[in-house]
Amino acid sequence: MSGPAGVDADAHSLIDGRALAAQIFGEASDEIDELKRDLGSVPTIKILRVGGDAASGVYSRRILKSAHRVGASGEVIQLPADLQVKALRATLRGLSDDTAVGGVIVQLPLPVGLDVRHVIEALDPLKDVDGIHPFNAGLVSRGSIGFAPSCAEAALQILRRTGVPIAGRQAVVIGRSSVVGRPVQQLLLREDATVTVCHRQTRDLARQIREAEIVIAAAGAPGLVTGDWIKPGAVVIDCGINVSSSGSVRGDVDLPSVAPIAAAITPVPGGVGPVTNAVLMLHLARAVRAQRDGGFPDAREMAS
């Protein structure tokens, strides 16, 4: 049965994140090609890795592969785990001043003793492709155009690209971190949803979720959301990536019990993850364009 792009209606409307990602990679590729012709140089993303565990190594390689896929270039800058705040700030300032650098990602979490909030202001917000600079967080919270964290943007892109109505809908976000839950809430508000944000202190999470027409799970709690919490016909987007000791990956949503009740659901893996990588490349193209043009194109404010 055919449905909106990325939705396989025969598999309980499982949303195919890889298909949506391919669509977004294609758009990013076109934008990168255009910039190459216009600027005569190849847009470049730098990934700052301070110390770093195996998972962040996997993530870095995925970003490099994504850059390759869209015709951009990428490089991992590996820094020692005992780096001082001052040195990290200086590195970010250097990358901000380097006109050959289009986008910068700081791999999080930083090692103990280094707090991203103490260094991030050294980064040019127009190069902050993963939306962690407070300037971008401010723009996004005002409903203006700026870089939202790529996972949050991916959740929204999935809803839009699969044709899920958002305006006026009741949405519940589980999680309020500055990298996923909070920006998802703000992006949904920009699209005129009515949004409830839940977190660890929320009383009766199940009751909140039973009201939701759109559920965005970003708790980092494997299998937290079960089918008996879901309003029939709700759309469920699972941002969770929970890696077990055996190395298997699970989302925050219990797919077997939720899929038969939801109208559409993203699996883990193969849902939000691939779209996040593709969104990052779209952000790289937009970062290079914003640097060329001296700012973001649109200063639209959110309706009150």
Ligand code: NAD
């Ligand atoms: P975090 O630990 O910073 O925040 C988790 C949030 O969820 C907190 O606000 C917490 O209060 C809430 N929460 C946790 N358990 C809860 C529970 N049982 N009930 C209600 N609320 C609960 O995590 P984060 O960085 O926001 O990441 C969330 C998840 O998203 C993780 O699984 C992470 O791996 C994943 N993630 C995915 C991507 C991606 O590219 N797909 C990117 C970033 C994060």
